Amino acid sequence: MLSMKADVVVIGGGPAGLAAALSCHRYGIRDIIILERDSHLGGILQQCIHNGFGLHWFGEELTGPEYAQRFIDQVEKAQIPYLLDTMVVDIDEDKRVYAVNPKHGPIEIQARAVILAMGCRERTRGALMIPGGRPAGVYTAGMAQRLINIEGYMPGREVVILGSGDIGLIMARRLTWEGANVKMVCEIMPYSTGLIRNIRQCLEDYGIPIRFKHTVIKIHGRERLEGVTVAQVDDARRPIPGTEEYVPCDTLLLSVGLIPENELSQKANVQLDPVTGGPVVDEYRQTSVPGIFACGNVLHVHDLVDYVSEEAEIAGYGVWRYLNGLASQYGQHVDRRVKIETGYGVRYVVPQRILGEEDVELFFRSDNIYDDGVVELTDGQRLLASKKFLRIVPGQMERFKIKKQALSGIKPGGRLLIRWRNLA
Amino acid sequence: MELICILCPRGCRMNVEPGGDGQWEVKGNGCSRGKGYAVQEMTCPLRTLTTSVWVEGGTHRLVSAKTDRSIPRDKIMEALKQTKGLKVKAPVNIGDVLVENIAGTGANLVATRKVDKVVLA
Numbered sequence A: 001m002l003s004m005k006a007d008v009v010v011i012g013g014g015p016a017g018l019a020a021a022l023s024c025h026r027y028g029i030r031d032i033i034i035l036e037r038d039s040h041l042g043g044i045l046q047q048c049i050h051n052g053f054g055l056h057w058f059g060e061e062l063t064g065p066e067y068a069q070r071f072i073d074q075v076e077k078a079q080i081p082y083l084l085d086t087m088v089v090d091i092d093e094d095k096r097v098y099a100v101n102p103k104h105g106p107i108e109i110q111a112r113a114v115i116l117a118m119g120c121r122e123r124t125r126g127a128l129m130i131p132g133g134r135p136a137g138v139y140t141a142g143m144a145q146r147l148i149n150i151e152g153y154m155p156g157r158e159v160v161i162l163g164s165g166d167i168g169l170i171m172a173r174r175l176t177w178e179g180a181n182v183k184m185v186c187e188i189m190p191y192s193t194g195l196i197r198n199i200r201q202c203l204e205d206y207g208i209p210i211r212f213k214h215t216v217i218k219i220h221g222r223e224r225l226e227g228v229t230v231a232q233v234d235d236a237r238r239p240i241p242g243t244e245e246y247v248p249c250d251t252l253l254l255s256v257g258l259i260p261e262n263e264l265s266q267k268a269n270v271q272l273d274p275v276t277g278g279p280v281v282d283e284y285r286q287t288s289v290p291g292i293f294a295c296g297n298v299l300h301v302h303d304l305v306d307y308v309s310e311e312a313e314i315a316g317y318g319v320w321r322y323l324n325g326l327a328s329q330y331g332q333h334v335d336r337r338v339k340i341e342t343g344y345g346v347r348y349v350v351p352q353r354i355l356g357e358e359d360v361e362l363f364f365r366s367d368n369i370y371d372d373g374v375v376e377l378t379d380g381q382r383l384l385a386s387k388k389f390l391r392i393v394p395g396q397m398e399r400f401k402i403k404k405q406a407l408s409g410i411k412p413g414g415r416l417l418i419r420w421r422n423l424a
Numbered sequence B: 001m002e003l004i005c006i007l008c009p010r011g012c013r014m015n016v017e018p019g020g021d022g023q024w025e026v027k028g029n030g031c032s033r034g035k036g037y038a039v040q041e042m043t044c045p046l047r048t049l050t051t052s053v054w055v056e057g058g059t060h061r062l063v064s065a066k067t068d069r070s071i072p073r074d075k076i077m078e079a080l081k082q083t084k085g086l087k088v089k090a091p092v093n094i095g096d097v098l099v100e101n102i103a104g105t106g107a108n109l110v111a112t113r114k115v116d117k118v119v120l121a
């Protein structure tokens, strides 16, 4: 067994892990190691070959692999060590990280700080419970993306896509370009969570219909998928009898959401937020376990990788503070951090805890579409901060900056509320 | 025809109809950029093509690629046909030109991923 020590262990070599490691390096930390289970760095971006990445971070439009490569190049230049084909299997509260790889066998690393950057996984059919057999031809959209873009294998010819998230939309176009017939996209909600740009360029350009308030209620076929039954749903998302329609197809893609990958976090007893599915963190992205940090899709699902990179920078700063004894008291006898609760219109907020010693930026998602209003932060009596929005939609993460001064009077261990208020 | 502007998060819902003398009448645009977009979309929509191309002797089977600028949407299928049987040799670097002047658009198809050569032990 290989046994070693490190100041910082980064778990996951995707955009979050790479940017977090680089951020630590910029703050002068040198004893860092990145552990990645795949045979290359870059994470899920290597299969996202379409463009649209990097507009915020690099000010130019890049494809996924190009965006990833910029960070990989910087990591190489900074000579930050990494281990590939290395799967982390366990972490404990004392920040001992256990991993395995074919070269070293089992590895144990005692870390002073750990950054969780494991990304997310896709929801599968099991999470949806669509009745029917288990024929071949049912894929998650990301799996199909990997097959086509990395392996060069075409999953099928006659396709139905369930879910109108961006990955599903991108795949509708990719499959069309590869000669498949994409028959329709079914979306259970009355709106799409995908970008308008993707609706336009991936569906409308190719005349692919999107059916709102529709879902797949049955899968047909034994060995290979032969078709699906789709139906309209009511406001409670129950199928409406009489609206069923049989659609022949050999492939069904599921693009029904992503879930942060937190099995490891749970092993370390990190507290999770039931809404985001990721850890509860403070403004330095420190979890409930002192010295364990999280960033990227493992924390909450981001729509834009640019925001992942930004969050990873913050985590690197947090680690630097922690290693220099500046971190919060959280997890020790007194927790000075203030809890932020969500009120009307707000589905979740990250960070969920704040110390308020510096300016803080809150990232939130709405639970519905709202026009013309303000998002407010209050302590129950006083309004601490507010920001106007013309429109907020669940598919887009919004940001809300709070000045340190606005937080000056808040009680340690107290509560704040973030909520939406309509102006019209 | 209804068109949603994608240039900024406001996402204005515009209505575009042909006016007289080859002009377009645009309504609902929150700013002038929206009008330009609407007219471009009605006359010659431009898109970036991204795809992957087979690699021989590389550490990966495929290399991802894009057109180095956007091309007319009508040319996408023709461009894809040109990449179909294509096989390039490793190593490939980001920015390497894989197809010059693809589908006569003036744009080049360039690699977006690095693929190293396999070294046989």
Ligand SMILES: Cc1cc2nc3c(=O)[nH]c(=O)nc-3n(C[C@H](O)[C@H](O)[C@H](O)COP(=O)(O)OP(=O)(O)OC[C@H]3O[C@@H](n4cnc5c(N)ncnc54)[C@H](O)[C@@H]3O)c2cc1C
Pocket (backbone or CB within 6 Å): A011, A012, A013, A014, A015, A016, A017, A035, A036, A037, A038, A042, A043, A044, A045, A048, A052, A053, A086, A087, A088, A089, A117, A118, A119, A120, A141, A142, A145, A166, A167, A258, A261, A264, A295, A296, A297, A298, A302, A303, A304, A305, A306, A308
């Ligand atoms: C299918 C798909 C399509 C997307 N399309 C877009 C898009 O069009 N535009 C956009 O801006 N964003 C897109 N995103 C989001 C963007 O890719 C993510 O925001 C970004 O990749 C998240 O970075 P990350 O580092 O948090 O996660 P990831 O990129 O998923 O990286 C996590 C890494 O951790 C590794 N890992 C996980 N568990 C372990 C373990 N136990 N031990 C060792 N290593 C481990 C994984 O192998 C992986 O390399 C997409 C995401 C997905 C899933």
Ligand code: SF4
Pocket (backbone or CB within 6 Å): B005, B006, B007, B008, B009, B010, B011, B012, B029, B030, B031, B032, B033, B034, B035
């Ligand atoms: S028309 Fe102008 S304001 Fe409206 S979405 Fe387009 S760029 Fe934004």
